[in-house]
Amino acid sequence: MKASEDRKEGAATLPGRAGSYEEALPIAHLRPHFLCAWVNEVAADHKGPIAIVPDGCVDLLWRKDRFLVVGPDAVAAYPDLGAGNRILGLRFTPGSACRWLNLPMTELLGREVEMADIWGRKARFIAERLASMATDKERLLLLQRLLLDLPAARDAPPRDAALIFGLTGANVAEQQGGIAQIRAALGLSERSLRRRCHDAFGYGPKRLHRILRLQAFMGLVRRHEALGLGNLALAAGYADQAHLNREVRALCGMTAGEFARQLA
Secondary structure, rough: OOEOOOOOOOOOEEEHHHHEEEOOOOOOOHOOEEEEEEEEEEEOOOOOOOOEOOOOOOOEEEEEEEEEEEEEOOOOOOOOOOOOEEEEEEEEEOOOOHHHHHHOOOOOOOOOOOOHHOOEEEEEEEEHHHHHHHHHHHHHHHEEEEEEOOHHHHOOOOOHHHHHHHHHOOOOOOOHHHHHHHHHHHHHHHHHHHHHHHHHOOOOOHHHHHHHHHHHHHHHHHHHHHHHHHHHHHOOOOOOOHHHHHHHHHHHHHOHHHHHHOOO
């Protein structure tokens, strides 16, 4: 999965505009480790690149008969999904991926990797079983049941990564003050916080803050589009609409107006 900061404005489409996307809760015993199971179907007549907005998360994927992991993105990614294709996914809870994959997320930043390169024979067995299923529903359920047999499913997810993610998301309106609160809550030095963020999310707390602020703006647009960009920018924690424009362009390669239009 390639990331780019120099896409032309309006050249890419957000996933919700390029087809259908549905989420469901994972099976009960996996909920401490995975946020959701999801299916994304790209419209058969879709043309052009699709922009995947960074969200601080990591996903296991089944796409075109391949079992993959997609690492965190620092900016929007533009994968070749292919018109008419269906992609199945399981999204890790914040920070859980590094324990399941036994890797720091810096090694997966902006990348998609064959799971066989990480889990070897175990991943090839899972891929063979998934390929034998007749429907997406059966395939996604089987993937979860197979994951239940792995040792990571029996371990508690790392608490500090979830706290960093949650506190950062709760403090999107104030960058420096929010980071100071996180350090105080966890009893971490600035260097330790930065190291743990890189291990769990692939980048430091400032980048995570920017990404979660963008996610907060996305949620506000979907619920309160009529408020206008200026008011939504302030509500999401940006200094003003110009600040919002700069951030959306840097993270997503399009104007804030085009971004909001597609979301709404």
